[in-house]
Amino acid sequence: MSYKxxxxxxxDEKRFRDKSHTIESDGRNTFENDYGRLISSAPIRRxxxxxxVFPLEQSDYIxxxxxxxxxxxxxxxxIGQSIENYLLKKKExxxxxxxxxxxxxxxxxxxxxxxxxxxxHFGEEAIKKFFSNYFSENQTTxxxxxxxxxxxxxxxxxxxxxxxxxxxxxxxxxxxxxYSSLASIIKYPSNSVxxxxxxxxxxxxxxxxxxxxxTATYKKINDYLKLGNRRHPVVYLLExxxxxxxxxxxxxxxxxxxxxxxxxxxEIFSKKLDKNKKDVLENLEYLKSMYSKAPNVDTxxxxxxxxIFTQKIMLEAIVKCFEENYDDIMQGKLEDEIxxxxxxxDIRKAYKTLQFKxxxxxxxLKKEIAGWEAIYGLLDIFVKASKSDSFQxxxxxxxxxxxxxxxxxxxxxxxxxxxxxNPEYKKLQLIVDFISGxxxxxxxxxxxxxxxxxx
Numbered sequence: 001m002s003y004k005x006x007x008x009x010x011x012d013e014k015r016f017r018d019k020s021h022t023i024e025s026d027g028r029n030t031f032e033n034d035y036g037r038l039i040s041s042a043p044i045r046r047x048x049x050x051x052x053v054f055p056l057e058q059s060d061y062i063x064x065x066x067x068x069x070x071x072x073x074x075x076x077x078x079i080g081q082s083i084e085n086y087l088l089k090k091k092e093x094x095x096x097x098x099x100x101x102x103x104x105x106x107x108x109x110x111x112x113x114x115x116x117x118x119x120x121h122f123g124e125e126a127i128k129k130f131f132s133n134y135f136s137e138n139q140t141t142x143x144x145x146x147x148x149x150x151x152x153x154x155x156x157x158x159x160x161x162x163x164x165x166x167x168x169x170x171x172x173x174x175x176x177x178x179y180s181s182l183a184s185i186i187k188y189p190s191n192s193v194x195x196x197x198x199x200x201x202x203x204x205x206x207x208x209x210x211x212x213x214x215t216a217t218y219k220k221i222n223d224y225l226k227l228g229n230r231r232h233p234v235v236y237l238l239e240x241x242x243x244x245x246x247x248x249x250x251x252x253x254x255x256x257x258x259x260x261x262x263x264x265x266x267e268i269f270s271k272k273l274d275k276n277k278k279d280v281l282e283n284l285e286y287l288k289s290m291y292s293k294a295p296n297v298d299t300x301x302x303x304x305x306x307x308i309f310t311q312k313i314m315l316e317a318i319v320k321c322f323e324e325n326y327d328d329i330m331q332g333k334l335e336d337e338i339x340x341x342x343x344x345x346d347i348r349k350a351y352k353t354l355q356f357k358x359x360x361x362x363x364x365l366k367k368e369i370a371g372w373e374a375i376y377g378l379l380d381i382f383v384k385a386s387k388s389d390s391f392q393x394x395x396x397x398x399x400x401x402x403x404x405x406x407x408x409x410x411x412x413x414x415x416x417x418x419x420x421x422n423p424e425y426k427k428l429q430l431i432v433d434f435i436s437g438x439x440x441x442x443x444x445x446x447x448x449x450x451x452x453x454x455x
Contacts, residue, residue, distance in 0.1 A: 001226060003330050004092050010225055010232065011093075011100040014179045016217075017171075031103035034181045035110065041175070043114050043162055044069075049439035050113075051120040051371075062253050065113050065120075068246060073109030075315070076241035080105035082319045083237065101234070107177075108184035108238045115158025117436035118443040119371030126375040127153040127432065134383065141424045148192035149211045150428060157192075158436055159185050160210055164217050165417065166433055168409050172417050179221045183232040187239065189222065190229070191215065203335045204230060213420045213429065230332025240318045243339045247351035248307040254358040255303045262288065262299055265306070265354065272350035275343055276313060283309045310347050317344035371440065374447040378435050381450055382406075386427040405446075406434045 001009075013019075013030045028036065038044055047066035063071075080102030087093035087101075117123035131150035140147070149157075164182055167174045186209040188195050195208030210218040222229060254260045266284060273280055287302045321342040328334040339348050358364075382402055385391050390399040393411070403411075414430040435443070448454040 003326075004094070006226070006233075006330060007087065007093050007101075008097065010180045010183075010234075011097045011104065014224060015176050016173045016220075017176055019176065029100050029103055030178050031100060031107050031181060034107045034175070034177045035103065037169075037175050037177070038107065038110060041167060043167055043437070044110070046437065046439050047113065049441050050116060050118060051123075051440055062256065063249055065116060068249065069110055069113055071249065072112060072238075072241050072245045073106050075245050075311075076105035076109035076238055077102045079237050079241055079315060079318055082315075083322060086319070086323055104178075104180055104184060104234055105237055105241070107181050108234060109241055111159060111163060111181075112185055112238060112242060113155065113159070114162055115160070115436065116155035117153075117158075118375060118438050118440045119368055121155075122368040122372060123375050123436070124153060124155055126372045127379065127436065130376050130379045130383075131428075141422060142428075143422075145191060145193050145212055146422060146425045148196070148208075149425075150432065152192050152196050152208060153432065153436075154207055155436070156185060156187055156207070157209060157211060158433075160218075161214055161433075162437075164214055166410070166413055168412050168417065179224055180232065180234065182217075183221050183225055183227065184234045184238055186210065186218065186232065187235055189218070189227065189231060201335055203337075204332070211429070212425070213418060227332060231334075233329050233332070236329050236334060236338050237318070237322065240314075240338045243337065243348060244311050244314045244318070247348055247355065248311055250358055251351060251354050252300070252303050252307050254354070254361075256300050259358050259361045260354060262302060264357065265303070268353050268357075269350045272353055273346045275346055277346075279313070280310060280347065310351075314339065314342075314344040314347055317342040370444065374443045375435060377447050377451065378443065379431065382431045382435070383428065386431060391427065406430065407437075410434050410437070 019033065026033075044066070047069055048064050050065040084093065084098060084101050088095065088098065093101075117127060119126075128151055131147070131153070135142070135147050135151065160182065163175055163177055163185070165172065165174050169175060188207040188209045189204050190196075190208050191210065191212070192208040195205050197205040200206055221227075225232065251260065251265065255262070255265075262284075266281070269280060269284070270277075284302075284306055287305050291297050291302050291305075318338055321338045322329060325334050325338070325341070329338075339345060385399040385402040388399040390397050391403050392400060393404060394400065410430060410433050413433070414426060418426055418429075420426050420429075438446070445454070
């Protein structure tokens, strides 16, 4: 298949069922239609109270998963527009598909963190640790693959489940998104046993991309789009946008909270930069001279402008690197993230070093530990209850009461939509669906209520 044919295949209309009728004047492309389905939904709204870096932060300046996702959505769309211009010049893209790639990336950026549990990656670790301990201490009917789904729980995999099934919108197809919208967030196209190989040189095996309950869904998408169990080309671009967004933004937030300062940034960038050292440090020096002593201006303005400058360099480097690695990306054979082999890799490394300084802030660590306790504790309460036959809607005992606390939308999918054959796996997945979907605040509050700490 030619690359032009591949672009036509992955940017065209294809869903699990025909989309609902729209008005004749609707000028949206297939991915803008997806964006409309997503933007007003509850899982998107819950991102406003999920941790990006600073858990339970009271400052309205600091980014949440929602504001981060909006930034990634814009950056990804911007990259898509640049790539489209490149493809049109090469005559690799039909002109009637212009706009589809940037719209697809806009959707992918919006939803890329949708499945992250409360308290971000530390929340993921709490879930993984709970089930590693649980399976070592309890007899279970689960297979090696089924256990691996829980022991390697990943927010990206949960995102695929939410988008393809878990969000009940009237039938078993959930949002009924375009195949490419769904494929764009499968970063590691392997199951939980074939994936999670460490160390590995295959990027598709680094983690995993779908639970056993979504295997058939993934296979249909993979076969139709002819991906060959490799990454969709758009995944590389989405990852780049995410890297650009969070690396710089986390530092900007850290400065605003007083965790790091301009001096820290100057020191780290001086040590870590090579290719971009002159331009970046000169820009920082220029911004300091312009705004350090300006009336009614604080340090955050310097950092905002510095972020914009460095993000521009990274965006240009991503587009250039895409062009240079076009064949491997189109075949899903590039075994690196684009940012890590681009001309801006030194900027990314410098920001990453600064991130660790932010992440080790004691106020963050204490809230993350509190979040861990809440998630681990909630899993313990609900999983113990699920072992009883009374863990169902009919009844008034403890287990039935806990079952009825689970949101009705999750119970609807569990009872009427999810047809997986292992009932124990289904119960555990219902619990993980519920807890991983919570906001930070709700997880803490529900744990306190169920433990009698706060009524």
